[in-house]
Amino acid sequence: MRRKLAVLAGRGPLPAEVIGAARTDGRDVFVLAFEGETDPAIVQDVPHAWLPLGAIGRALETLHAVGAEDVVMIGPVRRPSLSNLRLDFRGMQLLARLGLRGRGDDRLFKAIVDELEGEGFRVLGADDLVGCLLAPEGVITRAAPDASARADIALGVEVAARLGELDVGQAVVVQNGLVLGVEAVEGTDRLLARCAELRRDSPGGVLVKLKKPSQERRADLPTIGPKTVEAAEAAGLKGIAVHADNCLIVERSQMVERADRLGLFVVGVPGRP
C-alpha cells in the first residue's frame, strides 16, 4: 500500500501534472486547494478541501483527518498581504515566530516545511513524484544559443547567482552584455514585459533563471513553461537558460513545441561553479 499523498496546490497547471502523475502511479491523492489560488478545474475529480492560505491550523487538521502521510507543495502562491491572509490561531503563531521581517520567501517556505515535518508528515519535492519536471542539462529545443547568447548566459548566471546569494530574485535578462533587468518580487512575467520596452535596437537577449542557494527545493523551485517562452519571444529574446536539475518545466512538450515554432532556444545550464 502506497503512502497517502496530500498535494498542497498553488496556482497554474503544475499541480494538475503532479496529481495526474501520482494517481497514474497508483497513489491515493488528496488535494488541499487554496481560495483565490488553486485553479478549481484541477480538483474536480479528486478528493479535496478548500481553505484560505492563512488557515494553517485547519490545514494541518485536515491533513491528519484524511490520513495523509506524504505532502507535496506545488505551484506558486501570491505572497498575500496580511489582511488577505485570514490567519487562524496556528497561522498567527507561525507568523509571530517568523516575525514580520521576511527576507525573501525562503524563510517562510522553510518554516512551513518544518511545521509539516513537526506534525509527522514527510515533505516531498514535486520532482520526487514527477522526475521529468526538472530541467535537464543541455539544449532541449531545435535552436541552440550562439556565441553571443552564450556570453549573455554566462553574465546572466553570474548576476543571478550573486542576487540569489542575497535571496533577492531568480531571474535576469541580458542583451549583448547589458543587464536589461533584474527580478526581485515582481516575478518573471513583469520582468520580461519591462525588458520588452528597455531592449536595445540590436538583436539578441536571453532570460536566465536560477535557483537561489537558500531556496527550499521542496516548496518552491524556479519554473518555466510555454507562457515563459511566449513572453521571452515578445521581449525580443533569443532564448532561455535555466538552472539544470534545479528548475521545473511545466507543460514541457507544449513549451518545446512553442519554442521550436518561434525559433527560441531553451537550455539547461549549471549554476555558478
Next chain:
Amino acid sequence: MRRKLAVLAGRGPLPAEVIGAARTDGRDVFVLAFEGETDPAIVQDVPHAWLPLGAIGRALETLHAVGAEDVVMIGPVRRPSLSNLRLDFRGMQLLARLGLRGRGDDRLFKAIVDELEGEGFRVLGADDLVGCLLAPEGVITRAAPDASARADIALGVEVAARLGELDVGQAVVVQNGLVLGVEAVEGTDRLLARCAELRRDSPGGVLVKLKKPSQERRADLPTIGPKTVEAAEAAGLKGIAVHADNCLIVERSQMVERADRLGLFVVGVPGRP
C-alpha cells in the same frame, strides 16, 4: 585669467546649477547642448552650440574652436538607440573601438573621458565646480531613519554594492527586510513606480542609491532631487539613503523642503566597507 570651461549638458536641471556656479565663480562658460536632451531654457543666456549626441568629431572641433580648456559633463542622457545616435565619422570610430557589446554605461563614459583627455582637455567632475552638489554623510532632513529603516538601509547597501560590482545598477528598494525591486537599465523613476504596486501592507521601505565602483565620477554619478523624494513618497517609502560623497543632489534646498513637508528622511551613508 580662469581657464575657459565647456559644459556638456545632459537632461534635467543639474547643468543649469553647474553653469550658474561656474559663472558666479567668474568663469567664461560655453555650453555644448545635445538635441533632444538638453533643456533649451538653460542655454538661452549662455554661448552655446547644439549637436546630435553622436557627432563626436564636431563636438571636439567645437570645443577647440571656442578655446575650451576644462570640460565638465553633467546631467543624464538617454542611452540612445543606434538609429537615433546620428554618428559622425569620429563617433563611428569611437563606437567601433568600444565594440557594440557594452556592459553597462561605465565603459562608454570612460571612453568619452579618454577621448576628451586625448585631445588635451582637462575633464572635471561637476563636484569639482559645485562642492555642495555632493550628498554629505548623515541625515539632511528633519525626519531620520528609525531602527527598521536602518536595517533596510543596511540590506539595501549590501545588495546595491553587489550589483554595482557587476555594473548592473545603482538603486534598490527594500521594505522590512524584503528587496522589492532592483534597478538595471530602467532607471530609478520606473523602479519606484513598480515598487509602489509591489509593496506589502505594512508601513516602511527605503530607496538606497550607491555609486558603482567602476562608475566614472567625472561623467556620471547617481543623482537624486525633489522628484526622487516625490516618487519615493508615492511608493510609500519612509526615506532615501544615498552614497555620501558619491551621489549628486539636484535642487537640494527644494528637495529637503519637499522631504520635510512629506515627512521623509534623506541620509548620506558610506558604501559597503
